[in-house]
């Protein structure tokens with residue numbers, strides 16, 4: 001998944017899929033989620049972004065509160081530690097505005113290289 005949608009859309013619709021349970025899943029928003037109900041940053045359904053877990057393991061500390069994992073190469077399922085960077089919500093949105101263009105329908109599009 002390399003398409004770039006607004007980072008502000010935080011409804012992880014994949015989590016509403018009744019067939020979606022257990023293990024690692026790529027949600028419709030392109031991020032990979034792990035079933036981890038005990039994780040402090042797990043959502044209501046008990047899933048946490050794999051990027052958060054990977055970052056925590058690589059850095060040996062909890063993911064900063066209020067931050068979002070940003071994928072530096074904009075590939076949302078590329079959860080390698082070097083590709084993940086904590087960003088504040090506003091900083092994260094700015095990061096995506098820098099790298100994405102909105103098309104006529106208001107969707108973010110990746111700027112051609």
Ligand SMILES: [Zn+2]
Nearest residue numbers: 007069070071
């Ligand atoms: Zn991002």
